[in-house]
Amino acid sequence: MASLIPCPHCGMRPKEEFTIRGAVPDSRPAWGAPIDDPQWFSAVYLRTNPRGRLREHWYHGAGCGRWLIVERDNLSHAVHDVADARARALAGDRT
Amino acid sequence: MRYSVASLIANAFSGNRNWTPAWREPEPKSRYDVVIVGGGGHGLATAYYLAREHGIRNVAIVEKGWLGSGNIGRNTTLIRSNYLLPGNEPFYEWSLKLWEGLEQEFNFNAMVSQRGVLNLYHSDAQRDAFTRRGNAMRMHGVDAELLDREGVRRMLPFFDYDNARFPIMGALLQRRGGTVRHDAVAWGYGRGADEMGVDIIQHCEVTGIRVENGRATGVETSRGFIGCDRLALAAAGNSSVVAAMAGLRLPIESHVLQAFVSEGLKPFIDTVVTFGAGHFYISQSDKGGLVFGGDLDGYNSYAQRGNLATVEHVFEAGLAMIPGLSRVKALRSWGGVMDMSMDGSPIIDKTPIPNLYLNCGWCYGGFKATPASGWCFAHLIARDEPHPVAREMRLDRFARGYLIDENGRGAQANLH
Ligand SMILES: Cc1cc2nc3c(=O)[nH]c(=O)nc-3n(C[C@H](O)[C@H](O)[C@H](O)COP(=O)(O)OP(=O)(O)OC[C@H]3O[C@@H](n4cnc5c(N)ncnc54)[C@H](O)[C@@H]3O)c2cc1C
Numbered sequence: 001m002a003s004l005i006p007c008p009h010c011g012m013r014p015k016e017e018f019t020i021r022g023a024v025p026d027s028r029p030a031w032g033a034p035i036d037d038p039q040w041f042s043a044v045y046l047r048t049n050p051r052g053r054l055r056e057h058w059y060h061g062a063g064c065g066r067w068l069i070v071e072r073d074n075l076s077h078a079v080h081d082v083a084d085a086r087a088r089a090l091a092g093d094r095t
Numbered sequence: 096m097r098y099s100v101a102s103l104i105a106n107a108f109s110g111n112r113n114w115t116p117a118w119r120e121p122e123p124k125s126r127y128d129v130v131i132v133g134g135g136g137h138g139l140a141t142a143y144y145l146a147r148e149h150g151i152r153n154v155a156i157v158e159k160g161w162l163g164s165g166n167i168g169r170n171t172t173l174i175r176s177n178y179l180l181p182g183n184e185p186f187y188e189w190s191l192k193l194w195e196g197l198e199q200e201f202n203f204n205a206m207v208s209q210r211g212v213l214n215l216y217h218s219d220a221q222r223d224a225f226t227r228r229g230n231a232m233r234m235h236g237v238d239a240e241l242l243d244r245e246g247v248r249r250m251l252p253f254f255d256y257d258n259a260r261f262p263i264m265g266a267l268l269q270r271r272g273g274t275v276r277h278d279a280v281a282w283g284y285g286r287g288a289d290e291m292g293v294d295i296i297q298h299c300e301v302t303g304i305r306v307e308n309g310r311a312t313g314v315e316t317s318r319g320f321i322g323c324d325r326l327a328l329a330a331a332g333n334s335s336v337v338a339a340m341a342g343l344r345l346p347i348e349s350h351v352l353q354a355f356v357s358e359g360l361k362p363f364i365d366t367v368v369t370f371g372a373g374h375f376y377i378s379q380s381d382k383g384g385l386v387f388g389g390d391l392d393g394y395n396s397y398a399q400r401g402n403l404a405t406v407e408h409v410f411e412a413g414l415a416m417i418p419g420l421s422r423v424k425a426l427r428s429w430g431g432v433m434d435m436s437m438d439g440s441p442i443i444d445k446t447p448i449p450n451l452y453l454n455c456g457w458c459y460g461g462f463k464a465t466p467a468s469g470w471c472f473a474h475l476i477a478r479d480e481p482h483p484v485a486r487e488m489r490l491d492r493f494a495r496g497y498l499i500d501e502n503g504r505g506a507q508a509n510l511h
């Protein structure tokens with residue numbers, strides 16, 4: 001894991017300041033989807049779990065307090081991209 | 096060659112020049128009855144029991160590294176059967192029984208040492224939970240004892256009993272638990288399987304799974320295509336990557352777990368102890384090194400190395416339990432990639448592809464399971480039906496709501 005993460009709000013910060021929630025889900029049930037929609041099972045229990053590039057939700061608890069989307073390589077530890085999750089969502093990226 | 100005192104003496108007198116390799120290094124054939132992906136403990140044990148228990152000997156194990164390069168050679172060697180639930184406990188107890196007879200059976204010294212496993216408790220609530228666990232074990236015919244504080248002190252006098260925050264109140268003890276030399280398990284099963292005709296193909300990475308008319312017909316590898324009637328996956332931390340080659344998405348995340356060894360010390364701890372107030376456990380190897388570990392690093396990883404923050408966390412937990420550790424120097428640390436399942440329990444099951452079988456989700460506890468996992472997986476592959484002690488370890492239990500929730504954490508265990 002990389003030691004320093006470039007937060008779009010705070011600049012370079014040690015990774016211990018962040019909490020990693022896990023992979024950004026590949027898909028989510030539609031708003032109001034019924035409880036037996038198979039999408040729920042897949043969103044809650046199944047993982048693509050790629051080896052290599054991965055997009056995750058990170059929370060910058062000891063910094064700006066914002067949710068971020070971090071794209072990193074879980075084999076080489078390179079960090080490719082860090083973006084504000086809400087800004088991404090407002091720009092139309094709903095995943 | 097059968098190993099014995101006589102073979103040892105004969106070879107010593109001939110200058111140890113006549114030992115033969117413990118297994119062959121065959122070229123892959125074009126087709127096998129069963130191909131197993133992954134030459135870790137579980138893959139090797141599966142091949143061994145397929146040959147020995149079911150007479151299926153036209154089997155290949157395809158391993159991308161060398162035999163024992165995965166978690167089978169990276170774990171902290173603890174074995175025990177102190178599980179709680181009907182879906183788990185009979186399986187782990189069967190594994191412990193197999194451990195007890197293993198060395199005689201496969202004619203290899205795996206240094207099985209039943210030195211006991213203690214789980215410390217630090218509060219009334221924790222004692223009650225351990226009492227319940229111990230009772231559940233005894234109802235399954237498994238040994239369990241509840242020790243009070245003085246009982247633990249007699250075994251381990253140098254712990255921090257009066258820690259203001261986490262006083263040690265007692266422990267759940269399973270005397271039949273202990274440690275096993277992990278590499279020797281891989282070598283013993285590998286040698287035994289090879290003797291019965293199984294091909295162990297090392298340095299051969301599976302890069303694709305060929306599925307034709309809804310059946311798996313073989314694997315593409317770095318050494319060419321290998322055909323098979325039945326395909327079995329036992330790739331541990333890489334399970335998702337291999338299963339994706341057949342179009343499957345698994346309830347698995349890959350995480351890194353670290354372990355540590357100290358410099359060699361005189362005999363210090365003659366049992367296995369887990370801390371109940373933080374994630375830390377420790378034993379001492381026959382060479383004298385303290386072998387210890389703790390929690391996952393806590394993020395998805397396929398890198399077999401972890402972070403310093405976790406190293407610090409593990410050491411702090413260790414010091415809280417045994418203050419004397421502060422003067423011990425750590426010698427080495429390493430990491431292994433764990434296939435963390437969504438309820439913390441394993442999967443030994445068929446898949447939607449009828450001749451494709453799956454063994455995964457061992458999390459950080461799969462070493463102790465090696466013999467039973469191989470036994471039950473071989474049973475499933477040979478008979479196409481689950482072994483009774485593994486029948487709850489199904490792939491579809493998440494969709495059906497039948498989780499094996501060992502730690503009572505509810506629908507999303509978040510153990511990872
Ligand atoms: C630090 C650490 C401590 C642990 N401590 C304990 C413990 O004390 N007690 C306990 O019970 N468990 C413990 N475990 C867990 C245990 O080691 C694992 O659950 C278990 O070893 C996994 O099964 P395996 O032996 O078959 O895995 P592995 O040995 O990892 O076997 C899987 C094999 O598949 C191969 N493979 C992967 N992809 C491919 C491919 N595409 N083609 C060909 N081959 C492939 C890999 O190279 C690997 O050799 C620990 C694990 C770690 C990392």
Ligand SMILES: [Zn+2]
Nearest residue numbers: 007010063064
């Ligand atoms: Zn920030």
